[in-house]
Amino acid sequence: MGLPTAPMVTIAFKDLALTNAAKRGMPHQRICFTPHPVWGKTDAQMYAYLEGNDPVSGKPLMKEVIDALTKPLTAEESLSGTSTPPVGAPTFIDTSDNLQQYYLDNGMTDFMPIILPTQEKVDAMLKGTSHHPDEVVGKMTPAQGAFPPWSYTVKQCAVNAVMAGATPDYFPTILANASTGISALFSSTNSLVSAAIINGPVRDKLTMNYGIGAMGPFSQPNATIGRAWTLMSKNLDGGGIAGETYMGSQGNIINYNNLIVPENEKDSPWTPFHVQKGFKPEESVVSFFFGFCVTQGQGGKGLGMKPVPHFHEAMSANCAPFASLFGALFLCDPLVANGLGDLGFKTKEQIGDWLQKNTTVTVKDVKTMLFSGLPRGPEAANLTDDMVIPKWPKPDAFNFVVVGGQTNPYHQLGNLSYRLSVSIDKWA
Amino acid sequence: MNRRKLLSLLGMSPVLLTGTSVQAQHTEKKAPVSKNSSQGKLTAVNPKGTPPSIQLIPMAPRLDGLDAKTVYLVDTGFHGSDTLLHQVEAWFARNMPQVTIVFRRKAGPYSEDDPKLWKEIKEKGNAVIMAVGH
Numbered sequence: 001m002g003l004p005t006a007p008m009v010t011i012a013f014k015d016l017a018l019t020n021a022a023k024r025g026m027p028h029q030r031i032c033f034t035p036h037p038v039w040g041k042t043d044a045q046m047y048a049y050l051e052g053n054d055p056v057s058g059k060p061l062m063k064e065v066i067d068a069l070t071k072p073l074t075a076e077e078s079l080s081g082t083s084t085p086p087v088g089a090p091t092f093i094d095t096s097d098n099l100q101q102y103y104l105d106n107g108m109t110d111f112m113p114i115i116l117p118t119q120e121k122v123d124a125m126l127k128g129t130s131h132h133p134d135e136v137v138g139k140m141t142p143a144q145g146a147f148p149p150w151s152y153t154v155k156q157c158a159v160n161a162v163m164a165g166a167t168p169d170y171f172p173t174i175l176a177n178a179s180t181g182i183s184a185l186f187s188s189t190n191s192l193v194s195a196a197i198i199n200g201p202v203r204d205k206l207t208m209n210y211g212i213g214a215m216g217p218f219s220q221p222n223a224t225i226g227r228a229w230t231l232m233s234k235n236l237d238g239g240g241i242a243g244e245t246y247m248g249s250q251g252n253i254i255n256y257n258n259l260i261v262p263e264n265e266k267d268s269p270w271t272p273f274h275v276q277k278g279f280k281p282e283e284s285v286v287s288f289f290f291g292f293c294v295t296q297g298q299g300g301k302g303l304g305m306k307p308v309p310h311f312h313e314a315m316s317a318n319c320a321p322f323a324s325l326f327g328a329l330f331l332c333d334p335l336v337a338n339g340l341g342d343l344g345f346k347t348k349e350q351i352g353d354w355l356q357k358n359t360t361v362t363v364k365d366v367k368t369m370l371f372s373g374l375p376r377g378p379e380a381a382n383l384t385d386d387m388v389i390p391k392w393p394k395p396d397a398f399n400f401v402v403v404g405g406q407t408n409p410y411h412q413l414g415n416l417s418y419r420l421s422v423s424i425d426k427w428a
Numbered sequence: 429m430n431r432r433k434l435l436s437l438l439g440m441s442p443v444l445l446t447g448t449s450v451q452a453q454h455t456e457k458k459a460p461v462s463k464n465s466s467q468g469k470l471t472a473v474n475p476k477g478t479p480p481s482i483q484l485i486p487m488a489p490r491l492d493g494l495d496a497k498t499v500y501l502v503d504t505g506f507h508g509s510d511t512l513l514h515q516v517e518a519w520f521a522r523n524m525p526q527v528t529i530v531f532r533r534k535a536g537p538y539s540e541d542d543p544k545l546w547k548e549i550k551e552k553g554n555a556v557i558m559a560v561g562h
Contacts, residue, residue, distance in 0.1 A: 001550050002488045008512070008559035025485040038508035038560055046508075046515040062519055069499070069555045070491050077487045087476040099472050108475055117473045140477070145539025152477035159475040236477035 006068035010036035011055045015244045016187075023085070023148060028077045030068035032061060085238075091119070103163075107241055110230055110256060114163040125158040128168030129175060129427055133158070137178045140232070142239030142246065143187040152178065152236040160235055164228035170206060170221050173198065174228045175427035176286050178236065180420060184258050185233040185240040186290065191248030193294055195259035195329065195416055196229070197401050199274035200284035202424050203262040210262040212405030215331070215412070226257030252293075259294060259414070261403050267334035268402035269341045270348045277421045284424040289399070291326035291416035298410055311340050312351060315411065316359045319398075320391065322415040324366075324373060327397035328355070329416040333404035336411045352398040361391045497554040498528040502545070504538045509560045516557060 009017040011033050021029040033056045034049050041049075054061045092102055099116050103109050115121065126133050133155035141149040157178045161171055177196060184194040203210060209219035217223055234240035242251075265272045265281075274285035295318070302313025319328040332340075345351040364385035366374050374380060374389075383389070392398070399418055404410070491497060499520070501513040510533065517529050530553065535542045549556060 001546050001556070003550065003553060003555055004488050004490045005556040005558060008516075008557060010560060023479075023482060025483050026487065027484075029487070034512065034560065038512045039506075041508060041511065043511060043515055043518075046512050047518065049512070050515055050519050062516075062523070065516075065557060066494065066524075069557075070493055072490055073487055079484050080486050081484050082481045083484065084481045085479045087479060088474050090474050091471050092474065093469055093471050095469055099470060103472075103475075116470060117475060118470055119473060122473050143539070148480050150477040150479045155473075156475065156477055159473045163475060231475065235475040238477070238479060 004069045006065045007031050008034055008065070010034050010038055012036040013247070014056060016247060019244050020146060028074070030064075032064045032068055033057075034061065108231075108235055109163070110227065110234070112256075114231075115165050117159040117162040121162045122155065122158050125162050125166070125168050125171055126155065128158075128171030129154060131175070131427065137175060138181045140178075140181045140183050140237035140239070142183055142185065142233075142237055146187065147238070147245060149181070150237045152232075156236060157232060160231040161224075161228045164224045164231050165220070166224040166228050167220075170225050170228075172427040173202060173206070173221075173225050173284075173286060173424050174232075176422050176424045177225070177229050178232055179427065180288060180422055182288055182290070182419065183233040183237060183239050184229045185246055185255060187239065187246050187248075189247050189249050190292060191250050191252040191255075193252055193254045193259060193291060193414060193416065194229070195261060195289040195294075195414060196226070197273050197287040197289065198225075198260065198262040198285075198424075199265065199272050199287070200279070200424070201282060202284035203265075205284075208262040210264040210403055212407060214264070214403045214405070215259065215261060222260045222262065223257055226260040229258050230255060254294060259289075261331060261401055264334055264402045264404060267406065269334075269338050269346070270400065270402060273399070273401050274421055276348065279421065279423070285421050286424055287421035288419040289329050289414065289416040290419055291329075291414060292323060294331075294412060294414040294416070296410070297330070297413050308343065309339060309409065310343070311336050311409070311411070312343065312345065312354055312358075315351075315413070316355055318411075318413055319355070319415075320359055320361070322391075323369065324392050324397070326415045327392065327399065327417040329399045329401065329414040329418075331401050331403050331412045331414070333406060333408070333410050334402055335404075335406050335409035337400075337402045339409055348400040349395070351400065352395040355398050356390055356392055356395040359391045360388045363387045363389060366391075491555060494524060494527045494555070496526060496528075498530060498552060499555045499557060500549045500553045501529060501531045502549075502556055502558040503531070503533045504558060504560065505534060505536075506538060506560055512559050513557070516559075 009031055017031050033054050035055055050062050052061060054064045057064055100113060103114055131154045135154045136151055137154055137157055139149035139151050141147045157175055161174045186192050206221040208221045239245045263273055273287055275281055279285045297318050300314030301317035302310030315330055322328055340351055363383045501516055503509045503513050517531060520527050520529050532545055534545060
């Protein structure tokens with residue numbers, strides 16, 4: 001705009017604000033800090049903030065604001081030109097123990113030991129793809145719109161794949177993940193979850209676990225493909241720095257290696273997820289989800305006391321507390337999927353339609369819920385508080401993936417939305 | 429529901445109720461022993477991506493003072509921003525009434541641009557106070 005501006009930021013976001021301003025070319029931006037939080041404060045409490053001091057400078061806050069707009073610029077504040085942020089030397093030479101410590105101290109790990117990415121191991125990883133090591137795979141940012149994206153090559157992805165403990169045959173799947181530019185550590189004050197659904201022949205080729213314990217720590221490809229995604233989300237885009245490029249208030253344990261779900265296609269009565277998205281059954285595909293949380297689906301209305309468990313009623317009851325900002329991803333054991341089939345839900349679309357119609361909420365409740373919205377358009381004018389409406393306006397908010405080893409008819413569910421699906425074969 | 433049935437529903441063995449220990453049938457794998465235990469130096473590769481170069485942006489010239497100037501208060505939409513900025517408005521009314529204050533809510537989520545508002549401010553305003561990062 002070319003006008004003097006005073007940004008006001010709460011103290012909890014100091015590092016993020018200063019770093020982001022620098023990354024956007026204004027390393028000396030005059031940011032004025034208020035105490036934290038401002039959410040939920042009264043007018044009187046807010047006014048007291050303004051009458052108090054800036055917690056960073058220790059000077060009266062409103063004087064800082066006025067000065068930010070009126071104090072003449074320094075030479076540094078008037079600088080133009082370009083600069084390139086340093087990312088360190090191309091290689092590091094030291095003992096194994098010292099290198100482990102170096103990678104840890106420099107925020108390049110998930111704070112667990114890594115496989116050191118020696119040139120030999122990186123070269124071996126690169127044999128897992130036909131793509132040139134210098135080919136640019138994509139661009140990634142810790143948060144769209146907030147941080148400028150970084151780019152990365154096949155080789156840079158290979159380094160992270162080695163660190164995660166992956167083997168070269170996993171590398172095409174890891175590259176497919178990277179090609180989307182989706183960070184598994186999206187920076188929001190919400191501690192978000194990322195999920196990757198894997199379909200097609202790659203699951204058996206890599207001996208991925210889609211049976212007993214599929215989503216637990218019981219399979220090298222499941223574990224390390226997910227861990228590589230987290231490491232790439234830290235290293236390829238400068239993300240995952242708590243307080244700076246990651247702001248999730250509590251963090252999320254799933255972020256260690258994310259929710260990697262190979263679909264149990266052979267025991268599922270339904271169409272595989274990637275085929276729903278237009279791919280052929282013989283193609284290997286990874287599909288991405290993103291959102292608030294994952295929770296166990298045991299219990300719920302209709303599950304326990306009937307001769308034939310009413311899985312659909314349990315699923316509806318279990319997703320009812322979710323925020324409608326994101327959808328509902330159901331991870332169904334084959335026993336659940338087949339049980340739903342016995343109840344007449346022969347396709348994923350049929351159970352999605354039922355859930356959309358029957359998972360309801362009152363207008364009054366929607367008004368008091370965070371991250372949930374009322375319908376828009378002409379019908380919005382006729383809504384009254386006691387009206388019961390579908391929680392999600394369209395059936396496509398509900399997605400279903402079959403996974404598990406049939407030891408008990410359970411489902412897990414995530415308050416997650418579908419983002420996109422990409423080919424793994426393309427990266428072989 | 430009795431505990432035996434509950435355990436069964438959870439997929440656990442009712443043997444857990446017996447109080448007797450159950451010998452695990454583990455066959456432990458021995459860790460491989462390195463023939464060379466000396467700590468030689470290794471060369472490890474940097475895992476970082478490539479950041480974009482940064483174009484330094486000179487800050488806009490400051491004002492001599494705010495008297496008779498128009499200051500826009502721009503609410504980014506974070507929770508509490510509007511309350512804070514309305515109190516900034518009240519502060520100016522009480523302490524610097526010679527400043528004209530205009531309150532505006534930026535359109536869309538926080539990360540979305542609002543060129544229409546920027547155009548208005550450039551045409552009618554002299555300075556901006558924008559809030560807030562939570």
